[in-house]
Amino acid sequence: MVDAADATAILAELVAFDTTSRESNLEFIEYVEERLARVGASSTRVASADGRKANLFATLGPMVAGGVVLSGHTDVVPVDGQPWTTDPWTLTRRGDRLYARGACDMKGFLALALAAVPEAMSGRLARPVHLAFSYxxxxxxxxxxxxIAELARHLPPPSAVIVGEPTGMEVVGGHKGITSYEIVVRGHEAHSSLPxxxxxxxxxxxxxxxxxxxxxxxxxxxGDPESPFHPPHATLTIGQIAGGTAVNILARECRFVFDLRCPPGQDPNAIIAPFLARCAAVDRSLRARFSEAGVIATRRSSTPSFAAEADGPAERLARRLAGDNGPRRAVAYAAEAGQFQQAGFAAVICGPGSIEQAHQPDEYIDTAQMERGAAFMRRMLDALTG
Structure with a gap:
C-alpha cells in the first residue's frame, strides 16, 4: 500500500541530493537504481552527451500495452542568493509543511512514484507502471x-503519461511552449568621448x-481573451543582460537572453523570424565597419506547447484517479508534457504541491498534498490490476 509517510521518508532522501541543473544528477540516478534493484526492477539510463547526467526509465509489472507512465524531472533550480530560513538540502517539517529545495518542484511527485514501486512489483498488476525520470x-x-525517443522505441504503448508537475493534484490539460535565445552583440572598443x-x-x-x-x-x-491560459497571450521577456567593461569605454560585448512562451496554435519560429532577420541585418552592418563586430543569435531551447486533448485517455484517467470534476485547466509554464504529446503519447499534468511555491526561498509542500498524492497512486495501482 502506498503510504504518505513512506513517501515523505523517501522525499527526505531525494532532497538531500543537490541536483541543481548545473550539477550532475548521477548520484541521484544511482540512488533510484539501487531502490529499484532491491525489489527486482531493472532500469535503463539514457545519458547526456557528456556523460555527466542521465535520464532513467523502468517498467514495473508486465511488459504489455496499456500501462501508465509516471514522468518527472530530477533537477531543481538554484538556491543562490535566496533568503532561506531552513537548510534547503534537508527536509524540514514545520506544522503541515515540508520545506526543502525541490520538495514541491518536483521531488514530492518522484517520492510518491518511488513509494509505489514495491506494490507495483508485487505481481498483481495486469498492466505496468513505467517510471520516466529526466534531467x-x-x-x-x-x-x-x-x-522519450527510447520509450517510444522499446515500450509497449502506454495508455497515459502523467507528468507530475505541481498542480495541487488537479488535472491540467495544456501548457505553453517555450523558446529561448541568447543574443551576443560584439562591438569595437574606443574611448567613450570618441564614439x-x-x-x-x-x-x-x-x-x-x-x-x-x-x-x-x-x-x-x-491575445485571445477566451484563451484558457493566464495570461492569455504569448509572452516575451528578457531575463538576463550583461555587457561593458567601464563607463568610459565603448562596450566590447553585450549578451542578453530572452524567452518566448506561446500557447498551442502559435508558431514561435514565425513570431521570432522578423527579429532574427533584424539581428542578421545589424550583424552585416557592424561587420562592414569592424571585422570583429557583429551579432550572433543562438537558440538555447525549444520546448513545444501542450494542447488539450479533448476527452483524451490520459485526462480521463487522471481525473478519475484524482477525483477531479473541475473545469479544464491550462498553465503558462512549460513542461515535458508537450514533448510526450509531440511523440504521440496521450499526456496530462497532475502532481502534488503548488506552482506558487516552486523556485521560491523556503519552498515547501503541504503534508495534505502528499496524502492526496498517495491516494492517487493507490487508485492508479488498483486501476492497473483489472
Missing part, C-alpha cells in the same frame, strides 16, 4: 527528448531589445 527540465526541457571610432555593443543591444519589447507589447495586444 535538465529547468533549463529548457533538454534531457527528456532522448528518453565615432568604435561601436558600443551595449548601444546596439539596446536597439535590439527595444524591438523585443515592442514585440512583447504586440503579442499582449493580440
Amino acid at each position: 535538465d527540465e529547468e533549463v529548457g526541457c533538454l534531457g527528456a527528448p532522448a528518453m 565615432h571610432l568604435g561601436v558600443s555593443a551595449n548601444m546596439e543591444a539596446v536597439g535590439l531589445m527595444r524591438e523585443l519589447t515592442d514585440l512583447a507589447m504586440r503579442l499582449e495586444e493580440e
Whole structure:
C-alpha cells in the first residue's frame, strides 16, 4: 500500500541530493537504481552527451500495452542568493509543511512514484507502471527528448503519461511552449568621448531589445481573451543582460537572453523570424565597419506547447484517479508534457504541491498534498490490476 509517510521518508532522501541543473544528477540516478534493484526492477539510463547526467526509465509489472507512465524531472533550480530560513538540502517539517529545495518542484511527485514501486512489483498488476525520470527540465526541457525517443522505441504503448508537475493534484490539460535565445552583440572598443571610432555593443543591444519589447507589447495586444491560459497571450521577456567593461569605454560585448512562451496554435519560429532577420541585418552592418563586430543569435531551447486533448485517455484517467470534476485547466509554464504529446503519447499534468511555491526561498509542500498524492497512486495501482 502506498503510504504518505513512506513517501515523505523517501522525499527526505531525494532532497538531500543537490541536483541543481548545473550539477550532475548521477548520484541521484544511482540512488533510484539501487531502490529499484532491491525489489527486482531493472532500469535503463539514457545519458547526456557528456556523460555527466542521465535520464532513467523502468517498467514495473508486465511488459504489455496499456500501462501508465509516471514522468518527472530530477533537477531543481538554484538556491543562490535566496533568503532561506531552513537548510534547503534537508527536509524540514514545520506544522503541515515540508520545506526543502525541490520538495514541491518536483521531488514530492518522484517520492510518491518511488513509494509505489514495491506494490507495483508485487505481481498483481495486469498492466505496468513505467517510471520516466529526466534531467535538465529547468533549463529548457533538454534531457527528456532522448528518453522519450527510447520509450517510444522499446515500450509497449502506454495508455497515459502523467507528468507530475505541481498542480495541487488537479488535472491540467495544456501548457505553453517555450523558446529561448541568447543574443551576443560584439562591438569595437574606443574611448567613450570618441564614439565615432568604435561601436558600443551595449548601444546596439539596446536597439535590439527595444524591438523585443515592442514585440512583447504586440503579442499582449493580440491575445485571445477566451484563451484558457493566464495570461492569455504569448509572452516575451528578457531575463538576463550583461555587457561593458567601464563607463568610459565603448562596450566590447553585450549578451542578453530572452524567452518566448506561446500557447498551442502559435508558431514561435514565425513570431521570432522578423527579429532574427533584424539581428542578421545589424550583424552585416557592424561587420562592414569592424571585422570583429557583429551579432550572433543562438537558440538555447525549444520546448513545444501542450494542447488539450479533448476527452483524451490520459485526462480521463487522471481525473478519475484524482477525483477531479473541475473545469479544464491550462498553465503558462512549460513542461515535458508537450514533448510526450509531440511523440504521440496521450499526456496530462497532475502532481502534488503548488506552482506558487516552486523556485521560491523556503519552498515547501503541504503534508495534505502528499496524502492526496498517495491516494492517487493507490487508485492508479488498483486501476492497473483489472
